[in-house]
Amino acid sequence: MKTIRASIIGFGSVGRGVARTLIQKEDEIKKAGFEVKVVGIADSSSGIVDPDGLDLEEILKHKDSTGRVSEERLSGIEIIENIEHELVIETTPSDIQTGGVGLENMRMAFSKGRDVITSNKGPLALRFSELINYAKANGSKFLYEATVGGAMPILNLVRETLAGNEIKSIQGILNGTCNYIISRMMEEKAPYEQMLAEAQELGIAETDPTYDVEGIDTASKLVIIANSVFGMDVNYHDVDVTGITKITPEALMLAHDEGYAVRLIGEVKDGTLKASPRLVPLDHPLAVGGTLNVAYIQTDLAGDITVSGLGAGSIETASAILSDIMSLYRER
Amino acid sequence: MKTIRASIIGFGSVGRGVARTLIQKEDEIKKAGFEVKVVGIADSSSGIVDPDGLDLEEILKHKDSTGRVSEERLSGIEIIENIEHELVIETTPSDIQTGGVGLENMRMAFSKGRDVITSNKGPLALRFSELINYAKANGSKFLYEATVGGAMPILNLVRETLAGNEIKSIQGILNGTCNYIISRMMEEKAPYEQMLAEAQELGIAETDPTYDVEGIDTASKLVIIANSVFGMDVNYHDVDVTGITKITPEALMLAHDEGYAVRLIGEVKDGTLKASPRLVPLDHPLAVGGTLNVAYIQTDLAGDITVSGLGAGSIETASAILSDIMSLYRER
Numbered sequence: 001m002k003t004i005r006a007s008i009i010g011f012g013s014v015g016r017g018v019a020r021t022l023i024q025k026e027d028e029i030k031k032a033g034f035e036v037k038v039v040g041i042a043d044s045s046s047g048i049v050d051p052d053g054l055d056l057e058e059i060l061k062h063k064d065s066t067g068r069v070s071e072e073r074l075s076g077i078e079i080i081e082n083i084e085h086e087l088v089i090e091t092t093p094s095d096i097q098t099g100g101v102g103l104e105n106m107r108m109a110f111s112k113g114r115d116v117i118t119s120n121k122g123p124l125a126l127r128f129s130e131l132i133n134y135a136k137a138n139g140s141k142f143l144y145e146a147t148v149g150g151a152m153p154i155l156n157l158v159r160e161t162l163a164g165n166e167i168k169s170i171q172g173i174l175n176g177t178c179n180y181i182i183s184r185m186m187e188e189k190a191p192y193e194q195m196l197a198e199a200q201e202l203g204i205a206e207t208d209p210t211y212d213v214e215g216i217d218t219a220s221k222l223v224i225i226a227n228s229v230f231g232m233d234v235n236y237h238d239v240d241v242t243g244i245t246k247i248t249p250e251a252l253m254l255a256h257d258e259g260y261a262v263r264l265i266g267e268v269k270d271g272t273l274k275a276s277p278r279l280v281p282l283d284h285p286l287a288v289g290g291t292l293n294v295a296y297i298q299t300d301l302a303g304d305i306t307v308s309g310l311g312a313g314s315i316e317t318a319s320a321i322l323s324d325i326m327s328l329y330r331e332r
Numbered sequence: 333m334k335t336i337r338a339s340i341i342g343f344g345s346v347g348r349g350v351a352r353t354l355i356q357k358e359d360e361i362k363k364a365g366f367e368v369k370v371v372g373i374a375d376s377s378s379g380i381v382d383p384d385g386l387d388l389e390e391i392l393k394h395k396d397s398t399g400r401v402s403e404e405r406l407s408g409i410e411i412i413e414n415i416e417h418e419l420v421i422e423t424t425p426s427d428i429q430t431g432g433v434g435l436e437n438m439r440m441a442f443s444k445g446r447d448v449i450t451s452n453k454g455p456l457a458l459r460f461s462e463l464i465n466y467a468k469a470n471g472s473k474f475l476y477e478a479t480v481g482g483a484m485p486i487l488n489l490v491r492e493t494l495a496g497n498e499i500k501s502i503q504g505i506l507n508g509t510c511n512y513i514i515s516r517m518m519e520e521k522a523p524y525e526q527m528l529a530e531a532q533e534l535g536i537a538e539t540d541p542t543y544d545v546e547g548i549d550t551a552s553k554l555v556i557i558a559n560s561v562f563g564m565d566v567n568y569h570d571v572d573v574t575g576i577t578k579i580t581p582e583a584l585m586l587a588h589d590e591g592y593a594v595r596l597i598g599e600v601k602d603g604t605l606k607a608s609p610r611l612v613p614l615d616h617p618l619a620v621g622g623t624l625n626v627a628y629i630q631t632d633l634a635g636d637i638t639v640s641g642l643g644a645g646s647i648e649t650a651s652a653i654l655s656d657i658m659s660l661y662r663e664r
Contacts, residue, residue, distance in 0.1 A: 021496075021633060025496050025633075028496050028498075029496065032495070032496075151633070151634035151635050151637065152637070153489065153493040153494065153634075153637065156492060156493045157485065157489065157493050160488060160492040160493060160659065161485040161488040161489050161492060161493060161655055162485065162651075162655065163364070163654070163655055163658035163659065163662065164353075164357050164360050164361065164364075164651070164654040164655060164657075164658050165651060165654075166360075283621065285620070285640060288617070289615065299651070301353060301357075301483070301647055301648065301650065301651035301654065302483035302485075302641060302642070302648055302651040302652075303483050303641060303642040303645070303648050303651075304641065304642070305483065305484070305485065305639065305640070305641040306638075306639065306640045306641070307637070307638065307639045307640075308617060308637070308638045308639075309634060309635060309636065309637040309638070310634070310635040310636070313635070315633055316633065316634055316635050318633065319494075319496070319497060319631070319633035319634040319635075320634075322495070322496040322497075322633065323492075323493055323494065323495055323496065323634075325496075326495035326496050327492065327495065330495065332664070
């Protein structure tokens with residue numbers, strides 16, 4: 001059986017979800033004709049390596065009790081550079097301003113000819129074509145289903161399941177936090193601030209919600225879709241973005257009376273990218289509530305395909321990463 | 333470039349849709365690293381072969397004007413037996429009683445070691461495990477996305493995009509005709525017979541609607557899902573089936589007042605298969621209207637995934653067949 005040596009760089013909720021998933025799905029992965037041996041793990045302050053394979057249970061326990069994966073100061077990029085392995089699972093937090101450490105990690109991985117599977121939107125929203133070309137030039141594979149829509153399958157769906165179709169447009173609800181807040185504003189006829197506070201209490205919105213509610217997260221995902229599915233060469237600054245902070249319950253009720261819901265819709269169509277609150281007919285597939293993500297894909301042959309699923313969550317995002325791992329390495 | 337020699341057996345609306353799609357998507361297929369050369373085509377009364385590749389445009393014209401693909405009496409099974417080719421695209425009509433000519437075609441294809449891609453539910457709903465095992469024993473590949481849900485991706489979605497997930501249950505609206513009739517009965521507060529007549533006028537229901545409205549079509553698709561996704565070994569007779577003919581508009585309105593829609597739901601769960609009218613909350617992903625097909629997939633990692641699309645149509649079904657062709661032969 002083929003052994004894929006992997007590192008997990010970033011050991012927050014997603015990275016730990018990946019580790020748990022690799023433990024849980026060891027048999028399923030073997031059934032697909034390979035095994036994954038994790039030879040390096042790093043969080044922001046420490047790292048640990050073992051060319052013979054790390055004990056994931058042990059490291060998860062250590063991280064839970066100490067907040068670190070080890071007592072050794074070893075960075076992700078050092079692991080990527082110096083330890084022999086095939087796959088870098090890059091799960092550091094998104095930095096949409098500069099691409100952050102994730103961008104450096106990916107560049108290093110490609111320079112060493114390693115494959116990269118990531119949940120980190122920042123580098124892709126800023127430097128998609130550079131990264132894709134760099135990966136290609138070094139013979140590295142590069143997959144990033146987890147950057148868009150969590151467990152909602154979209155990139156792999158278009159690539160595998162809709163193969164051969166021309167994709168005409170994609171519209172989607174790509175941020176569960178915004179969708180929760182808008183849905184609840186309508187249900188409770190309550191102002192934005194009140195439902196934001198509720199979402200924060202429930203852990204659905206962050207203490208600083210800017211990234212979600214200003215549409216930045218939606219725009220980042222849209223850029224990844226545009227580059228990946230439509231072969232465009234755009235970055236985050238090419239998106240026309242409006243967030244949800246100016247929406248009033250009165251506007252939502254007015255729309256509802258006319259048979260519409262208001263949703264923060266990301267759209268790639270006719271070469272332009274737009275993320276903004278839009279009116280959606282109440283019986284349209286995009287008019288979902290709660291924290292769901294949904295994508296509405298218009299194609300030339302298959303007609304209109306809608307897919308929805310949970311857009312966030314540690315295990316759900318790890319599931320998208322597992323889907324990429326399977327896609328890259330399984331026997332066919 | 334790899335050349336895949338193919339036959340199209342059955343040249344009704346799906347077979348012709350496949351031919352048109354192969355013409356239209358020649359470049360996309362080449363981009364995936366192979367080309368498809370159709371070396372044989374048969375309908376129910378005639379056949380035509382050319383080891384150097386048939387002129388699909390020409391044959392489509394001939395079929396349109398004469399109702400036959402050629403003037404030669406040559407059967408599908410003769411083509412499958414005697415012409416050298418890799419792939420049989422089996423698009424003859426479904427026979428749910430005996431499996432019909434489709435079953436014989438598939439057996440012959442596997443006996444010659446050829447791959448089969450099909451839209452023909454009958455043989456799979458009756459003799460799934462026999463066919464799968466026979467294909468395996470002969471080194472043949474066997475894909476059948478088009479048998480379930482037309483362009484709505486479900487089998488490939490589960491296999492490729494949700495790879496590694498345990499599928500806990502699948503519920504779906506798998507028959508667009510029934511869904512159209514029930515949706516319209518509610519909208520118009522009209523009896524079954526009236527909306528059936530409307531559906532027949534629009535070409536959505538057949539003159540003899542039994543196969544759709546009695547739930548037979550839904551049950552057949554369910555069997556294919558159960559065998560394929562859940563690894564069960566069941567056939568059409570193992571499904572508990574109730575159709576939609578006894579539903580009254582009064583029952584629909586009563587349900588609606590309580591916040592429910594009535595839908596013909598096919599369900600595979602806990603090892604049992606059931607196709608019957610069920611109450612679905614109005615805001616549930618399964619509560620779609622019109623001729624859409626939808627599947628609601630419960631998984632262990634990815635949570636609940638919903639996918640919907642057009643369940644029928646010549647080009648939509650051909651799209652599912654193209655998706656299988658890409659999945660089998662493309663370069664990775």
